[in-house]
Amino acid sequence: MLISTGIPTEEDLQGVMPPAQRRKLGPVAMAECFQKIPCNPCVAACRQKAITMGNDINECPKIDFDLCTGCGVCLTKCPGLAIFIIDETYGADTALVKLPFEYLPLPQAGQYAMGLNRAGEELGWFKVVQVIKGSARNLTHTICLEVPKELSMEVRNIREGGYRDE
Template sequence: MLPLNGIPTPEDIAAVMPTEERLSKGPVAITECFQNIPCDPCYHSCKRGAIKAFTDINERPQIDFDKCNGCGSCMSRCPGLAIFVVDATYSDSEALVKIPYEFLPLPRVNQIVTAVNRAGEELGNAKVVKVQNTKAQDKTALVWLAVPKNLMMESRHFLVKEVR
């Protein structure tokens, strides 16, 4: 389906996901870059060496999940906005999903938004926990959403319910 509509298949997604054991240890980045293109800023931005070295710049990024601490430094460097951080340990009922965001206006902390999946379908409410927007991020803000745990692997964007 990816070449036809841009939506990855369940097999595509399964190939880039960390194990349940790794998810239980805290925040971790997930690269949902599903096409071979000449791109490697994520590799150069990771100070922990969690994004494995490319032997060919056209390769898709691979994360060593054991080295990744979910800091998100790779997220704002990805021109395709294809890297997300999930934290299944956020609370008993919610997970944290960090999403790269390049729209204005930025959402507000504590604002309720609608989480959407990779196809743009509405999943339910999410709460904005934090908005990071520093000069170093070069206009790619990172929006931290608290979502129900069962939606953490599906929530990949959001809709602002109101315009300020």
């Protein structure tokens, strides 16, 4: 149960997951935000107006996957580190997962980091394609990770430190 474990259930995920058909078209955001808390910077961050919340700031955000371009701005503005960008068009067998990260040290592009699932379990070493550093006022960095396509909906974090060069 999410409230006691911090891990969303399959049912939770099905409710926020971009459909497979949409994922075939290019990068798209997925907000894994399931608790009713007063928070909405993601809504304001999206210039495409793809994220809505209704009139109650406690509601969970909803993403219109047809409007979303996968730009990743919302990912950097979410204090809950709950938004991910998935690009299943990245390679023939690989996908690019962009995930928020606030630990130091950061990996460098070209290094390999241990990818973790939502439960913190290790999934393997994956190549860091790019690191987009946050600003002085926003220390949410974006890690762009190349993963096997079948793990695009599984890899949601990296283990901090211990990065490998290959």
